[in-house]
Amino acid sequence: MDLKLGHYNKDGIEVVDVEGEIDVYTAPRLRELLIDLVNKNNYQLVVNMEKVEFLDSTGLGVLVGGLKRVRAHDGSLDLVCTQERILKIFRITGLTKVFGIHGTVDEAIAAKKSEK
Amino acid sequence: MATVEVTFTPLPAHVRTARLVATAVARRSGVDESLLDEVRLAVGEACSRAVEAHRRHCPAEPVRIEMTDSGERFVVVVSDHAPTAPARPATPGNGPHPKTPENPRTSGHDGESAIPAGFGLAVISGLADEVRVLSTSSGVSVHMSWPSTAAPS
Numbered sequence: 001m002d003l004k005l006g007h008y009n010k011d012g013i014e015v016v017d018v019e020g021e022i023d024v025y026t027a028p029r030l031r032e033l034l035i036d037l038v039n040k041n042n043y044q045l046v047v048n049m050e051k052v053e054f055l056d057s058t059g060l061g062v063l064v065g066g067l068k069r070v071r072a073h074d075g076s077l078d079l080v081c082t083q084e085r086i087l088k089i090f091r092i093t094g095l096t097k098v099f100g101i102h103g104t105v106d107e108a109i110a111a112k113k114s115e116k
Numbered sequence: 117m118a119t120v121e122v123t124f125t126p127l128p129a130h131v132r133t134a135r136l137v138a139t140a141v142a143r144r145s146g147v148d149e150s151l152l153d154e155v156r157l158a159v160g161e162a163c164s165r166a167v168e169a170h171r172r173h174c175p176a177e178p179v180r181i182e183m184t185d186s187g188e189r190f191v192v193v194v195s196d197h198a199p200t201a202p203a204r205p206a207t208p209g210n211g212p213h214p215k216t217p218e219n220p221r222t223s224g225h226d227g228e229s230a231i232p233a234g235f236g237l238a239v240i241s242g243l244a245d246e247v248r249v250l251s252t253s254s255g256v257s258v259h260m261s262w263p264s265t266a267a268p269s
Contacts, residue, residue: 092242
């Protein structure tokens with residue numbers, strides 16, 4: 001499978017696990033999931049990218065779109081990513097300044113809780 | 117004559133195939149292992165751009181990729197046949213000012229634009245050593261290259 005998605009709730013925060021490649025073909029599925037979660041009133045999201053093998057600007061667009069949707073409800077969308085090859089596209093595009101990027105899901109959740 | 121030429125139906129599903137082929141040819145051409153991720157990403161961006169342009173303007177026309185091992189450089193050209201619109205400014209950042217048709221990939225299904233048009237080309241310019249975007253009334257070709265060493269015999 002090109003892209004595998006899952007999600008669960010932890011400490012009131014919806015964690016989205018993404019595995020595989022996020023590109024022009026697979027990104028719509030992630031987009032639909034994020035839209036669905038927001039429509040179900042989940043506005044505090046953490047997207048775990050640790051098993052993402054590829055991410056292009058289509059994927060970035062989906063993440064930015066998700067961020068905009070949750071922010072419209074005073075929510076937030078943070079990322080978990082330590083892979084340099086994935087972080088590279090965030091750096092090239094300057095989006096490291098837009099997204100909170102953490103080393104683990106627990107760190108991301110702790111950061112969200114400390115913001116409250 | 118290109119070392120390898122690939123044409124594919126402009127469907128998003130085939131962009132991954134193009135990425136894999138380009139990476140394999142780059143490796144064989146002697147592009148350093150540390151640059152292969154950049155090749156994969158840049159070629160994917162160029163192909164995604166071309167696919168979306170074809171889906172809007174000429175869905176029956178294939179997208180073309182030419183990969184050439186020139187000895188010192190590995191050159192990839194991704195060409196589309198979609199007519200170009202008036203130039204749009206690139207997003208703030210390191211990218212060039214491409215003359216490209218509006219990229220519908222950046223528009224959400226609900227009409228909002230998550231990221232501006234031309235973003236893919238801006239990403240490419242941050243990944244490839246040399247990037248040229250040639251735009252004519254009959255289409256756009258994106259030229260990218262990376263340093264390579266002679267492939268082992």
